[in-house]
Structure formats: structure tokens, C-alpha cells
Amino acid sequence: MFFSRWLPEPTLELARARAFRSACLIFNPVSGQGNASEDLQRIRSFLEPHLTLDIRQTTPEIPAETLAREAIERGTELLIASGGDGTVTAVASTLIGTGIPLAIVPRGTANAFATGAGLPTTIESACLAILQGATLTVDTARCNDRVMLLLAGIGFEADTVRAADRQLKDRFGIMAYIMAGLERLQHLSSFNAVLETDRVTISVRVSAITVANFAPPTSILAQGTGENEPDDGLLDVTLIAPTNALEGLVEAIELWESGLVRATPSSDHHIGYLRVKKVRITTDPPQAIALDGENLDPAPVSCEIVPASLSVVVAFDTVAARRERLAGLPDLAVVNRREEPIESIVLNYEPAVDIGRILTDTITELATALLNLRSAIARSLDTLSESISRSLLQVFRSLARSIDGFLELFLAPVVPEPIEIVHRIPGRIRLRIPGASHDADYLEQLRSRLESIDRTRSIEINPPAASIVVTYPPEIPGEQFERELLNLCAKFNPHLTK
Numbered sequence: 001m002f003f004s005r006w007l008p009e010p011t012l013e014l015a016r017a018r019a020f021r022s023a024c025l026i027f028n029p030v031s032g033q034g035n036a037s038e039d040l041q042r043i044r045s046f047l048e049p050h051l052t053l054d055i056r057q058t059t060p061e062i063p064a065e066t067l068a069r070e071a072i073e074r075g076t077e078l079l080i081a082s083g084g085d086g087t088v089t090a091v092a093s094t095l096i097g098t099g100i101p102l103a104i105v106p107r108g109t110a111n112a113f114a115t116g117a118g119l120p121t122t123i124e125s126a127c128l129a130i131l132q133g134a135t136l137t138v139d140t141a142r143c144n145d146r147v148m149l150l151l152a153g154i155g156f157e158a159d160t161v162r163a164a165d166r167q168l169k170d171r172f173g174i175m176a177y178i179m180a181g182l183e184r185l186q187h188l189s190s191f192n193a194v195l196e197t198d199r200v201t202i203s204v205r206v207s208a209i210t211v212a213n214f215a216p217p218t219s220i221l222a223q224g225t226g227e228n229e230p231d232d233g234l235l236d237v238t239l240i241a242p243t244n245a246l247e248g249l250v251e252a253i254e255l256w257e258s259g260l261v262r263a264t265p266s267s268d269h270h271i272g273y274l275r276v277k278k279v280r281i282t283t284d285p286p287q288a289i290a291l292d293g294e295n296l297d298p299a300p301v302s303c304e305i306v307p308a309s310l311s312v313v314v315a316f317d318t319v320a321a322r323r324e325r326l327a328g329l330p331d332l333a334v335v336n337r338r339e340e341p342i343e344s345i346v347l348n349y350e351p352a353v354d355i356g357r358i359l360t361d362t363i364t365e366l367a368t369a370l371l372n373l374r375s376a377i378a379r380s381l382d383t384l385s386e387s388i389s390r391s392l393l394q395v396f397r398s399l400a401r402s403i404d405g406f407l408e409l410f411l412a413p414v415v416p417e418p419i420e421i422v423h424r425i426p427g428r429i430r431l432r433i434p435g436a437s438h439d440a441d442y443l444e445q446l447r448s449r450l451e452s453i454d455r456t457r458s459i460e461i462n463p464p465a466a467s468i469v470v471t472y473p474p475e476i477p478g479e480q481f482e483r484e485l486l487n488l489c490a491k492f493n494p495h496l497t498k
């Protein structure tokens, strides 16, 4: 989602895995909410100094798919899709199995493919990735004999996609999906489903089923397994069966958290998940389907993974961080036996990703987006029903609680540096914890632990100096008391005695 822009730039000026000499840019001038001619100008200014760019613009009559097929016939080396997910899907579907790489310069509303596959999400970072030329082969899938890049939603998800129409997206951007979801929550219903996987047959009553190849954290209903990987050779199936609208909201937030921290949701909720190579799903009554954001008529759904079938251009550091790291090994020598100088690039890569900062910034950004949404809603109250406004208020409260939880998790615990024994004489020992200076609470908690050593006479704490003086009867052997003291510190915080 917002992560990629915080990832570090490669340490070389322009580290290149492969230098594309030419590319065909398929540009949708009506995608997203930005200024298309400015966007095109920026793409050209980044790329044209380095490669020959064949620019083709889509029109209502000439879709991206036709332009992509023509480019493949002309023998293009690289196809760049610039637009929303509609444009990306159309171009990608022509490239499956060809080995020709796809680069994405995302300019849509959700940009679900780019964020879900961990690709660059700004024009600048996407162009830099094209110039660097690192590629990753990802899975695609087939759903009812059509290409599925991301996911198929059955039931609630499909109803939400239908409700988030162009007008709502133009007005509220990505928040349109949240608003549409809240609106649909008022009419939550359930249906019977039979899932036949490659291993088992499952019968169940649910409100939503999502089958995902991979999905960004914003595709909330696809986050059951918490690990939608683009190249794991598996489909992730999420089943949700809330008993009422409020529980649905809570489960959506639980899934949103799962996607963000890449963990499975807690077992307290009516959320199921499984991972399969293929699945056939029949529903009673028949449910609407959303395939990669496009609405399909109700029908049984058959999905199958097509492993390692699409080559995509990724940020160089993403590939290096996932696949290879040699920097820092002693006496390192690497002989390049290929024309492409990839080894030297990997050697120079220094991954210094601060996950804590990324998450904190993301959450802050999300909180800001929520505030913006709230003001947008306040301005549009006339056009919203009272029940939608009430639901929105509830979702703000729940999201605020989740955000608080994250901030507490990532900001609160400061792990002090290991403890130092500054001074010891019989009957008195002085400790110092450098990282805990000014953290009076932390020192007080430690004091109450140390008080449990029964022969302790007194404990004095000096927070600014991060020092603790402990006195004990001088006749007790010093090493024995010290050992007991340090054992207790280690139990309080294992980092203290490292």
C-alpha cells in the first residue's frame, strides 16, 4: 500500500539488473483522479533519456488489450501499463506465459495489482524500477476460464464492488470502497456454499467468500491467511460468516489488521481460511461475483492457480531483499560469469528497512485519510442516509481503537541497552541501564521486581542517571547476591543482561 515509498533507494546511482532498450507504454488517459497529460510528461521525462518509448493511448474504441497484442506482435521487449487496474489487467492478460515482462506505472483509484504484488506505487518509483530492470515471476490464476490476476469475491465483496460506482470513486477515491462496504453492511445476508478443493469438499453458510491469488491489504475480505504471496503457487480462500452487521464490521477490521501485519486473524471470529491449488464453489442462492473488480453474473466459480506465469518489473531492492544477500560476508569474492552485472548490484545493496517506522507512518497516513473522509462525509451529509452516517461513526471508532493498538505496540516499548554494574562493595551494588534514562516508569517496574529479593535492604533509583543502588547485608557473599540480582533482571527483560 503506502510502504514502497519508504523502502530505501539502492546504494548505486542506477543499479541495473537489466537495461531495457525499448518499451511500449500503454497509457489510459482517463484513469484515476490525476492530470493525465502531466503524468504522461513525467513518465516520458524519466524514461525517454534511457530507452525508446513507443507510446499508445487507449480510447473507448481501442482497448488496452488490443494495443498490447499489437505490441507483442511487433516484438516488444517490455510492456508498460499505465492506468488503473482495468488497464493493468487487460495488458497483463495478454502477457501470461509469453515471458515478456510487464511494468506498471499505477495511476488508478485502488492500484490493487501493484500494491498486492509489492510493486512500486508512484510514477517516480515505477519509472526507476523500469530503468533498473529487475523482474519477478508471479502466479496468475484462471477463474471460470478467464484470467484472474488478483481475486474473485463472492457475495458481500461482489455487492461492494458493484456499489462503488465510477461516480463514488471519482468523488472519494479509494475510500469509495469503504463507503460502499458500509452501505452494503446494512443489507448483510448469508448463503449456503459448497467448496470442492483439490483435497476436500466443504459445506458452509457464509456471507462472503474471497479466492485470492494475491491481494493488497486494502482488499480486506481476502486477508484470512494473512499471507497473500504473489509467487507461492497457491490460492488463499477466506470465508466470513458474521451473525450481524456489527460483527461483520469487527471481522472486517480484524482482517484489515491481518493484512497489515501479515498474521492470521484471531479465532474468536467467524472467519475461515484455507490455501488451495484449485477450488470450485457453488452457492445457494446463486451469488454475484466480482472478478478482479469486474462484476460477473451469478454462477458457480472455478478457480485454479497458474504458477509462475507472469514476469513483472519490481523495485530492485524488493528482489534483492527477498532473494539474495551477500554483502557483509568475510573474504567475499564473486565472479560474474554472465553479461548482466547483477552480482555487483546485489553486493552493493544495503537493506535498511525500518518496519516500525513504515507501519507507524502507514497508520498515521490511514488516520489522516480517515479524517479527510470524515470531512468529505460531513460535506455530503445531505446525500447520505442517517443509517450510513451511524455505521460510519462506528467504523471510525473501531478503526481508531485498532490504530491506537498499533501505535501502542510499535511506539511504547523501548528496549534498554544491557545493564552495567558500575560499582560494587560488600553490602552495596550500583547498576546502570543506559537506555532507560528518563524512563522512570520502566525503572519503577524494575524496582518492584528487585524488592522481591528477600535480603534486599534498600533500593534507590535515580532516573536521569538511569542508575539503581541496591543495598543488602554485607555478610552475604557479593557474587551470590549479584547473581540473584542479574537473574531477576533477566526475567524482567531478557535484553537487560545480554
Ligand SMILES: Nc1ncnc2c1ncn2[C@@H]1O[C@H](COP(=O)(O)OP(=O)(O)OP(=O)(O)O)[C@@H](O)[C@H]1O
Pocket (backbone or CB within 6 Å): 028, 029, 030, 031, 032, 058, 059, 060, 063, 083, 084, 085, 086, 087, 088, 108, 109, 110, 111, 169, 293
Ligand atoms: N480514452 C478513453 N476514454 C474513455 N474511456 C477510456 C479511455 N481509455 C480507456 N477507457 C476505459 O477505461 C476503463 C479502464 O480504466 P482504468 O484502467 O482506470 O481501470 P479501473 O478499473 O476503472 O481503475 P480504478 O478502479 O482503479 O480507477 C475501461 O473501461 C476503458 O474502456
